[in-house]
Amino acid sequence: MRKILIVGAGQAGLQIGLCLLEHGYDVTVMSARTPEEIRGGRVMSTQAMFHTALQHERDYKLNLWESRAPRIQGLGVSIAAEDGARALDWVGMLDNYGQSVDQRMKMAGWLELFEDNGGKVIFHGVTTSDLDSLTRHYELVLVAAGKGELVQLFGRDPDRSPYNTPQRVLSVSYVHGAERRPEHPDMDAVRFNVVPGVGELFVIPGLTLSGPCEIPFFEGIPGGPLDCWSDRPAPGDHWRRMLELMRQYVPWEYERFKHAELTDSQATLSGGYAPVVRHPVGQLPSGGVVLGMADVVVANDPITGQGSNNASRCAASYLESILERGDEPFDSDWMRRTFERYWSIAEPVTTWTNAMLQPPPPHMLDVFFRAADNASIRKRFVNGFDNPADFGDWFLDPELAEQYLREVDG
Numbered sequence: 001m002r003k004i005l006i007v008g009a010g011q012a013g014l015q016i017g018l019c020l021l022e023h024g025y026d027v028t029v030m031s032a033r034t035p036e037e038i039r040g041g042r043v044m045s046t047q048a049m050f051h052t053a054l055q056h057e058r059d060y061k062l063n064l065w066e067s068r069a070p071r072i073q074g075l076g077v078s079i080a081a082e083d084g085a086r087a088l089d090w091v092g093m094l095d096n097y098g099q100s101v102d103q104r105m106k107m108a109g110w111l112e113l114f115e116d117n118g119g120k121v122i123f124h125g126v127t128t129s130d131l132d133s134l135t136r137h138y139e140l141v142l143v144a145a146g147k148g149e150l151v152q153l154f155g156r157d158p159d160r161s162p163y164n165t166p167q168r169v170l171s172v173s174y175v176h177g178a179e180r181r182p183e184h185p186d187m188d189a190v191r192f193n194v195v196p197g198v199g200e201l202f203v204i205p206g207l208t209l210s211g212p213c214e215i216p217f218f219e220g221i222p223g224g225p226l227d228c229w230s231d232r233p234a235p236g237d238h239w240r241r242m243l244e245l246m247r248q249y250v251p252w253e254y255e256r257f258k259h260a261e262l263t264d265s266q267a268t269l270s271g272g273y274a275p276v277v278r279h280p281v282g283q284l285p286s287g288g289v290v291l292g293m294a295d296v297v298v299a300n301d302p303i304t305g306q307g308s309n310n311a312s313r314c315a316a317s318y319l320e321s322i323l324e325r326g327d328e329p330f331d332s333d334w335m336r337r338t339f340e341r342y343w344s345i346a347e348p349v350t351t352w353t354n355a356m357l358q359p360p361p362p363h364m365l366d367v368f369f370r371a372a373d374n375a376s377i378r379k380r381f382v383n384g385f386d387n388p389a390d391f392g393d394w395f396l397d398p399e400l401a402e403q404y405l406r407e408v409d410g
Contacts, residue, residue: 001026001328005138007126009033009048011103011311012294013144014110019060019319021117024227028138032145034234035108042266044103044172048072048190048204048216048305051096052384053312064109065101066209069207069262072098074189075382077368084251090371092378094386098190099214100206101173103308104266122336126150128284129159135288142318142332143282146295154281160350166272167301167357168199168219169227173239173258174206178214189304195249196359197224201305203253208263211316216242216257218347219303222272225249229270238268275301275357277330277350281332291335293318298346300353305385310346317342355396366405374407 002025006013020027033041057063076091093100115121124130127149136140139221143150181191188205195201199220206215222227225246233241239262246254262268278297282290294311321338328334371377384391394404 002140003138004028005030005134005141007131007141007143007150007290008100009038009107009121010144010146010294010297011107011308012315013142014107014114014364015292015312015315016058016142016144017318018062018110018114019315020059020115021119022320023323025322027114028122029111029114030122030124030126031111032123032125033215035111035124038108038111039104040266041104043172043208043269044107044267045307046100046172046202046204046206046305046306047057047103047106047301048098048100048206049308050098051311052096052386054099056265056316058313062110062113063251064113065105065207066099068100069101070188070205070212072100072190072205073187074184074246075385076183076189076251076382077371077381078190078191078193078252079368080194080250080294084250088369088372090378091182091184091187092371092375092382093315095379095383096386102117102206102208102213105207105209110237128153131290132284132286132288134220134292135284140301140322141288141290143290143292143296144294146299150282151278151286151296152217152243153290154278154280154296157277157279160277160347161275162354163275163357166222166274169222169229169270170302171218171220171226171229171238171242171270172215172216172268173242174208174213175257175265176210176240176263179256179258179259187224191253191254193250193293196216197221198224201250201253201304203244204305208267208276209264213263214257214260216246216253217302218242219301232270233302235240235262235265235268238270273299275299275350275354281335289332289335290320291330291338293342297339298350300350301357303356304353304388306347306349306353306388309386310349314342317345321383345389348392350389352384352391352396361398363401364395367401370409377405380404
C-alpha cells in the first residue's frame, strides 16, 4: 500500500485524498484547522463550480450537498452605461447546472468523511522544515496549501506568468434576503456585471451554513473606486460599503440587495493577489522533492470563476497520473510530466482569464452585443465556463470570432 501525504485540506487536497482512499492508498492529510474551526471561520471563496468539476465529485460520491444547493441554470451578462442604466443585458442557458457550496461546509464535511473512510488527518500547520523531515516517511508528498510559507518552494514561471501585481481588488459578502431577479425570477443564474473602467460585480447563488444565499463579489481595478478595502472594515461595515458601491455603479443590483443581510458574522472577505504560474517541483534542503497542485502552481484571478473548477480538474488529472504510475517511483521527472498533463487543461483557462483582465477588444464587445439577439452565441459563451478550451476556438481570436459570428448569422 503506497503512502501519500497531502498538505492542505482544500478542494484539490481533499478531493484527491478521498479518491486515493477508494483506490487503496495509505493517505494522510495535514490540515491547519479542524472541521469545527473551519465551520466557525471566515468565508474562503465564491467557488462557483460547473458540470465537469462537479462530475469529478459525483464519480466518487463526494457531492454531499447537491440536493440542497441552488442549481445554477444560466449565466447573465450586463454592461453598465454612463447614465446608470444597462447598455446590455442578457442571460444564456447552461447545458448542465452548476452549484456553489460554501467551502466552510464542504471542507469540514470532507475532512470528517476522509477520517470516516480510513484516512489519517494531522491537524497542524506545516513549515518547510516540517516538510523536510516528513518526506522521508512518504513515497509522495503533494502540497495543496496555496497560502503561507510552503508556496515559496515553488518558483514563479515567468514564461507563463505575465503579471507581477494583483490585477483586481476583491471583496465578497454572503447574504440572505435578496429579492428574486425580475428578469428571470424562477431561475438561478450567475450574473456578470461589467462597469467599464471600474471593475466587475458577480452575483452567485450558493449554499451556506444557514441555507441558500447570494454571494455578491466585486472585482475592482486597482487604483479605482472599488479599490477601497485596505482598512479591512468589520463585517457590517463591509456589507454597507458594498451596498453603496452597488447603488453607485450597478443600481439594478442594489435594488435587489438593499434589504439583504449578512448570513453570519464571518461572511465577508477582501484582498487580492497577483495571478501566477509556478514551477511544480519543490526542492527541500535535504534533497527531497514535493509536487505542488492546484492554486499552489496555477493561481488565476477569480474573474472567470475557475478557481475551484481548476482545483477539481487538477485533482482528477493528478489522480490519473498516480494510478497509472503503479509501483514506479514518484521522482522529479514524473512530477514534471504530471504537472504538464494538468497544464494542458489549465493553460486554456489561464489564457482566457488573463484576457478577461484587460479591457475587452472590439471583437469581444461585438460578441457580447450580438449575443443579445442570438441564443446560439449566448449558449456557446455561457457553456465555455464549463469548457474553457472552447474559447480559443472563437472568442479569443478576432478572425475566428468573426468567422463564427458570420456562421451563426447565416
